[in-house]
Amino acid sequence: MRIGAAKESYAADAALFDTPTQRAWATILAVLLVAFPFAANEYWLYLACLVAINIASAAGLNLLTGYTGLVSLGQAAFMGIGAYTVAVLQARFNLHFLPNLLAGGAAAMLCGILVGLPSLRVKGLYLAIATIAAGVLAHFIFSHWTAVTGGTGGLTVKPAQAFGIDLDNSFRFYWLVVPVTVLLLVGVANLMRTRIGRAFIAIRDRDISAEVLGIRLLPYKLLSFAISSFYAGVAGGLFAYFFRAITPESFPLVMSIFFLAAVIVGGMGTVLGSILGAVFMTLVPEVLKLVMGWLPISGNTALYLSPVRTIVFGALIVLFLIFEPHGLAELWHRLRRTFHLWPFRT
Template sequence: MRIRSAKESYAADTALFDSPTQRAWLALFAVALCLFPFVADDYWLYLACLVAINVASTSGLNILTGYTGLVSLGQSAFMGLGAYTVAILQIRWGTPFWLNLLAGGFVAMLAGMLVGLPSLRVKGLYLAIATIAAGVMAHFLFSHFTSLTGGSSGLTVPPAKLFSLELDNSFKLYWVIVPITAMMLLGAANLFRTRIGRAFIAIRDRDISAEVLGISLLRYKLMSFAISSFYAGVAGGLFAYFFRAVTPESFPLVMSIFFLAAVIVGGMGSILGSVLGAAFMTLVPELLKLLVGWLPLEAMGGNAALILSPVRTIVFGLMIVLFLIFEPLGLAEMWRRVRRVFHLWPFRT
């Protein structure tokens, strides 16, 4: 029996999938995704679409924070820019679905590059505060530019149309949202097989050394902000089409904290971590709803919504702290450990 303990070529070393077993599991997962809409009810289709949207935005933030080392709390603002761009184009001009999504991504990308300008001079907490300021300015724009955004009332988005087919329910939108998210994940995974992705990682590990080696910090930091914001803008466009309504309150600061928590819980610097973290953080509130629903609230004179809101915030904060202390590499590392166990089974090291 031949045991391959090392890669035999550069192409093998940079391959996305390192074994036939991994490719087989991915194929089975793709088949499961295709069959899922035919066996799931509306609630689970709603959750699947919401998870896919959150995965798209989380993967963008992971490119910026996990791979480039730039902390951002403005992801919800970039999503809002994408959502409002899509809503305005759809309402006023009825432009095609794909064009609207790309426009939403590019508007968010331009805003992200503008917000990323201070990243050459500040980092860490100061950069996070700068991105919070960007989120505050975006919220002010959404609320007060009433002639374009509808102010606090927001905008009602008509259903998306694809090849004259109206995407007016979760079943139809599933076949658009999930493939787009899959393509975005594939693009993010391939990005780090290129010189640009390796430059991002070098900046994260040691930015001064990266600059000495000839990597332009301003160019690549702005590029990282641009790509991350483009992902957020596209996710925001999908959000607008999915919920069919866009308001300033749809994109609060807590949403940016949610995405940062998803990156930390899933695993920074890992595409798989973006998927696991976004799915985990999206499904936990639904689990909390079930747990609160089992409580005898009427006997205690309580209200489910009033109880759930602070409990959800506490649970999110607790999960972030626990993961940072006990599993800083996140769910992706836990999955890697499980894979190693099965790779070595039935042998032990």
């Protein structure tokens, strides 16, 4: 029995969906996700798969940066480790995609723990520089460990298989990447309702006070790095299966900046922020590209105006930072509050 918005048990307070309305919306969303590939064309299916991969990686980075307060610019490197692990296992042992993805996540997780070791001594900008150094080292290994990674030429990846069917196009791959991404998101949402998640938040808000209260900083920071890197490794494995060819240039520093921007624009410290940020960062450039294509301009003029898309995209990010630093998730919550109070709000 509930009294107002209060809950009478810890289990009820920790429930992922605690109202019938939330469960109804979750059901509607699940139905839409199932129906989408039957209604969309190849182009939108491609974007949907790419968005799902980016959401999985952004969720991992948000756990580290948004929930634990540790800034990282090594997300692309961890994705690369997962992608190369999947590519090597697929080529040499022809394993099923599930153990390959888990192995890719585990390899990235081990590297993430090593990268996270300095996090007890440094934080903020200094930690970000340390993760950049890890990314540079990973890129060097990808480029020069030719016997394993194929060097600058990279590796090709066979398509994932499920029930003897090759997931070799966007429609088939959709049924792999979306369920995996949903599971990862549910994992983050549930983790934040546990003692571990609350320890992450305490470290983010005031690490010294958290340590005084008995929270051991190094184990929890390393655990945050491990989980975040695991998510990045799984996303990298999905990236390898999706594009079926990887090179060292597939995981540049710009990709890490992309995911950090997605977390900031979407809203740090929220699962919804990971989703909205990844969707925004992936789709807005495509929308701008479509708008430029609809304009009645000649080929030469379009060539000169092509940098305008990048300028507009950057301007949108800056505007979000200025006018809504809490990101798209805060806009969504504000909109919900508006409808809850309508028509009685002033």
